[in-house]
Amino acid sequence: MSDDVTPIRQQYLDIKKKYPDAILFFRLGDFYETFDNDAETTSRELDIVLTSRNVAKGMRIPMAGIPYHAAENYLSRLIERGYHVAICEQVGEQPVKGLFPREVTRVVTPGTLLEPSLLKGDRNNYLASLFIAHDSAGLAYADISTGEFAATEWTGQDFFTRVRAELARLQPSEIILPVECPVSDQITYHKTFQPNWRFETGRCMEALKKQLQTSTLDGFGLRGMQSAIQAAGALIQYLQDTQPAALQLLVSIHTYQLDSSMLLDVSTRRNLELTETIRGGSEEGSLLSVLDHAITPMGHRLMRSWVSKPLLDIPAIQARQACVQWFVDNGLIRKEFIQSLKDISDLERLVNRVTAGTAQPRDLTAIRANLHALPELLRILASPCEAVQSILKHLDPCTNELALLDEAIADDPPATLQNTGVIRPGYSSELDNIIQSSRNAREWIANLEQVERERTGIKNLKVGYNKVFGYYIEVTHSNTGVVPQEYIRKQTLVNAERYITPEMKEYETLVLNAEERIREVEGRLFREICRNIAANSSRLLKTAQAISELDVTAALADVAVNNHYVCPEITPEPVLEIIDGRHPVVEKTLTSDRFIPNDTVFDQGELVRVITGPNMSGKSTFLRQVALIVLMAQMGSFVPASSARIGLVDRIFTRIGAQDEIHAGQSTFMVEMVETANILHHATTRSLLVLDEIGRGTSTYDGLSIAWAVVEHIHNHPGLRSRTLFATHYHELTQLADLLPGIRNYNVAVTEVDNNVVFLHKIVPGGTDRSYGIHVGQLAGLPKPVIQRANEILSELEATSGKAVNIGETTSRQMALFPETNPLLDELKALDILSISPLEALNKLFEWKKKYTENEDGHNVKKA
Numbered sequence: 029m030s031d032d033v034t035p036i037r038q039q040y041l042d043i044k045k046k047y048p049d050a051i052l053f054f055r056l057g058d059f060y061e062t063f064d065n066d067a068e069t070t071s072r073e074l075d076i077v078l079t080s081r082n083v084a085k086g087m088r089i090p091m092a093g094i095p096y097h098a099a100e101n102y103l104s105r106l107i108e109r110g111y112h113v114a115i116c117e118q119v120g121e122q123p124v125k126g127l128f129p130r131e132v133t134r135v136v137t138p139g140t141l142l143e144p145s146l147l148k149g150d151r152n153n154y155l156a157s158l159f160i161a162h163d164s165a166g167l168a169y170a171d172i173s174t175g176e177f178a179a180t181e182w183t184g185q186d187f188f189t190r191v192r193a194e195l196a197r198l199q200p201s202e203i204i205l206p207v208e209c210p211v212s213d214q215i216t217y218h219k220t221f222q223p224n225w226r227f228e229t230g231r232c233m234e235a236l237k238k239q240l241q242t243s244t245l246d247g248f249g250l251r252g253m254q255s256a257i258q259a260a261g262a263l264i265q266y267l268q269d270t271q272p273a274a275l276q277l278l279v280s281i282h283t284y285q286l287d288s289s290m291l292l293d294v295s296t297r298r299n300l301e302l303t304e305t306i307r308g309g310s311e312e313g314s315l316l317s318v319l320d321h322a323i324t325p326m327g328h329r330l331m332r333s334w335v336s337k338p339l340l341d342i343p344a345i346q347a348r349q350a351c352v353q354w355f356v357d358n359g360l361i362r363k364e365f366i367q368s369l370k371d372i373s374d375l376e377r378l379v380n381r382v383t384a385g386t387a388q389p390r391d392l393t394a395i396r397a398n399l400h401a402l403p404e405l406l407r408i409l410a411s412p413c414e415a416v417q418s419i420l421k422h423l424d425p426c427t428n429e430l431a432l433l434d435e436a437i438a439d440d441p442p443a444t445l446q447n448t449g450v451i452r453p454g455y456s457s458e459l460d461n462i463i464q465s466s467r468n469a470r471e472w473i474a475n476l477e478q479v480e481r482e483r484t485g486i487k488n489l490k491v492g493y494n495k496v497f498g499y500y501i502e503v504t505h506s507n508t509g510v511v512p513q514e515y516i517r518k519q520t521l522v523n524a525e526r527y528i529t530p531e532m533k534e535y536e537t538l539v540l541n542a543e544e545r546i547r548e549v550e551g552r553l554f555r556e557i558c559r560n561i562a563a564n565s566s567r568l569l570k571t572a573q574a575i576s577e578l579d580v581t582a583a584l585a586d587v588a589v590n591n592h593y594v595c596p597e598i599t600p601e602p603v604l605e606i607i608d609g610r611h612p613v614v615e616k617t618l619t620s621d622r623f624i625p626n627d628t629v630f631d632q633g634e635l636v637r638v639i640t641g642p643n644m645s646g647k648s649t650f651l652r653q654v655a656l657i658v659l660m661a662q663m664g665s666f667v668p669a670s671s672a673r674i675g676l677v678d679r680i681f682t683r684i685g686a687q688d689e690i691h692a693g694q695s696t697f698m699v700e701m702v703e704t705a706n707i708l709h710h711a712t713t714r715s716l717l718v719l720d721e722i723g724r725g726t727s728t729y730d731g732l733s734i735a736w737a738v739v740e741h742i743h744n745h746p747g748l749r750s751r752t753l754f755a756t757h758y759h760e761l762t763q764l765a766d767l768l769p770g771i772r773n774y775n776v777a778v779t780e781v782d783n784n785v786v787f788l789h790k791i792v793p794g795g796t797d798r799s800y801g802i803h804v805g806q807l808a809g810l811p812k813p814v815i816q817r818a819n820e821i822l823s824e825l826e827a828t829s830g831k832a833v834n835i836g837e838t839t840s841r842q843m844a845l846f847p848e849t850n851p852l853l854d855e856l857k858a859l860d861i862l863s864i865s866p867l868e869a870l871n872k873l874f875e876w877k878k879k880y881t882e883n884e885d886g887h888n889v890k891k892a
């Protein structure tokens with residue numbers, strides 16, 4: 029330590045060394061304070077005043093402070109701008125105002141928040157940990173505010189796709205990675221690199237065993253899951269460094285398989301706008317916003333998790349459906365139940381704060397209020413169906429804990445332990461005695477003036493108080509001759525003398541120390557009560573879980589009734605039968621128009637449905653709606669339709685619209701192709717594919733060729749043959765229905781009234797050969813001359829190139845498959861395109877088509 033570095037400055041530098049990448053804040057009283065370069069950054073980014081302050085023993089360095097009550101806003105702004113924020117604070121007793129915490133007991137990073145003001149109530153706050161080995165990936169995650177701790181491992185080739193999809197589901201606030209993580213540049217979440225030894229197998233195994241108090245990890249399903257153990261072990265070690273108190277929340281680990289729930293990759297989550305909209309990223313306008321009518325914060329979190337993780341287990345889906353159905357059938361009970369949930373707060377996080385030792389007095393009164401509300405919930409749900417019953421059995425009234433809280437905690441305690449009045453009178457005789465003797469002492473002092481006047485006969489004797497020597501007795505100079513012997517002179521004023529007495533000082537000490545002693549005893553009792561509650565936290569947490577499940581199912585029932593949803597039948601057979609399906613979000617946004625329902629009934633043998641139709645007719649809406657209905661069905665929700673029968677879908681893949689990912693260094697078309705390739709590599713016969721305008725991002729011929737080849741591949745590849753909805757403006761693709769047995773054509777009906785296009789939004793069988801793009805341009809307000817000229821050009825093009833280009837019979841593969849359907853075979857053979865790939869063949873054909881035209885007999889002849 030150099031001479032000019034004070035101990036406190038050295039302490040600061042030592043802590044800072046541990047978190048070099050973070051802006052380091054110290055919780056000091058009612059402020060989060062930050063120093064040095066961190067203070068300068070904070071001041072610059074948040075536009076707050078930078079001060080130089082003498083912090084403990086002359087640590088003269090720049091400082092910036094954020095008031096505690098506004099911390100959420102400020103700190104989340106820093107986190108949003110990519111900064112890593114660490115908070116050092118002292119748990120339990122706060123450090124003396126204006127001083128550093130003597131001992132830093134926790135560092136809060138985005139993934140390790142426990143502070144209610146920094147946590148979003150409606151979502152989990154996950155800390156994830158990823159370990160990539162050469163042939164597997166291990167992922168662990170924990171939410172220390174709820175005690176959830178889980179791990180998984182994937183050994184398939186496509187492990188990174190899987191892990192990315194899982195990260196997209198979890199949306200962790202922070203992810204810890206080894207320094208040399210091979211995929212770190214592809215991870216967009218807040219990254220914290222850990223030294224590689226943190227992920228070392230033996231070390232991780234030991235850390236986990238110690239944490240779970242077990243001699244073997246097999247019981248937790250971790251046998252042979254090396255990468256998962258490494259991820260989970262590193263996560264535990266990270267928490268040891270940052271939030272050791274939170275470790276006692278992670279008492280168990282849940283292991284799961286990534287393919288135990290429906291796979292939704294990153295783009296599908298985004299395209300279907302499950303939890304946020306594509307544009308703007310707000311929750312409003314997402315599927316979640318329509319479904320999430322849960323009341324409690326725990327319910328909101330669970331709803332988000334259900335939406336993000338549709339199930340693959342039919343009995344589990346049916347159990348959820350049965351609960352929803354019961355709440356649908358019992359409308360009055362549902363309403364009453366929903367009303368009563370308004371008395372329930374975030375029991376899950378409250379209990380965890382108690383366990384972690386960060387609870388404040390009002391956390392205990394909130395738990396008490398929740399427990400008081402339970403009998404009413406149980407009364408309302410008196411005779412439920414079996415499925416509801418199986419949730420209710422976990423709802424424990426926790427009578428002992430309630431009795432303790434009733435007995436011990438005051439009705440309206442102060443917000444923090446800094447103030448007294450936390451413990452109810454009568455709970456502790458020790459505390460009551462201190463309070464009583466303090467009260468007696470106050471009374472004695474209050475009466476002292478009268479008593480002394482009578483005893484001494486000095487009528488103008490006064491009892492006063494000042495900060496220098498506390499209570500005193502004041503006697504004017506004319507009466508000083510008669511003051512009793514035990515009076516000790518303390519101060520001489522112009523007209524009077526001030527005295528103290530030993531007895532008065534004793535009482536004074538009682539009064540002045542009482543506050544401190546009360547605080548001390550109350551703090552001790554409070555911690556004892558917390559320990560008591562924490563010892564039974566598992567029952568409270570199970571109760572919280574049961575409440576959240578009931579909250580979510582009641583909410584889904586409410587949504588189902590209000591929006592006229594039905595219970596879908598889920599079956600293992602590969603069927604897709606939706607009658608009068610609607611888009612759950614779009615139907616809510618239509619104000620004047622009614623949403624036009626559409627059926628989706630895949631007949632036997634149908635694989636790919638090619639949907640053509642004008643712009644703006646509702647193709648994308650329809651595609652998304654089918655995917656959303658399937659997803660809602662498998663999360664246990666009812667669906668917007670008049671009936672639905674859905675064969676279990678293992679993965680939904682979507683390729684919708686043109687997403688710009690220039691920030692990721694990829695062109696729109698490249699993104700489109702990457703997503704399409706991903707789909708073709710990972711879809712299975714049980715998957716649902718939603719492909720909207722594949723090939724749109726490139727030149728017409730390339731695009732059409734790719735679209736054509738993609739449909740063929742899905743149809744013909746034995747590992748695929750997935751049910752597919754394929755919307756396209758390439759009307760040529762409708763010819764595929766004549767060539768491949770599993771392809772059907774549908775189009776969106778329009779009608780023309782007085783030369784104006786009217787969209788009927790109805791999906792009907794058959795293809796179409798018109799796009800009405802110019803009409804849409806007109807609707808959008810393109811200037812009249814532009815519209816006129818476009819119509820002229822269109823007529824010219826139609827006249828010169830004839831009808832839609834007929835390419836149906838062109839590819840070598842189709843010719844191999846359906847040689848008899850190929851009238852052009854001889855001519856194509858002459859052109860020698862049978863020996864080349866389908867795409868090349870298509871390109872050649874287009875060149876050829878430019879030179880040839882159909883004559884009156886339907887033969888192709890060279891153009892003049």
Ligand SMILES: Nc1ncnc2c1ncn2[C@@H]1O[C@H](COP(=O)(O)OP(=O)(O)OP(=O)(O)O)[C@@H](O)[C@H]1O
Nearest residue numbers: 622623624625642643644645646647648649650789
């Ligand atoms: N079934 C429906 N009932 C009523 N309105 C609908 C329906 N489907 C779509 N719409 C309305 O039509 C608008 C356009 O729909 P959508 O974007 O799905 O068309 P599209 O055919 O995919 O268009 P484009 O080909 O230009 O991308 C929607 O925003 C919605 O307001």
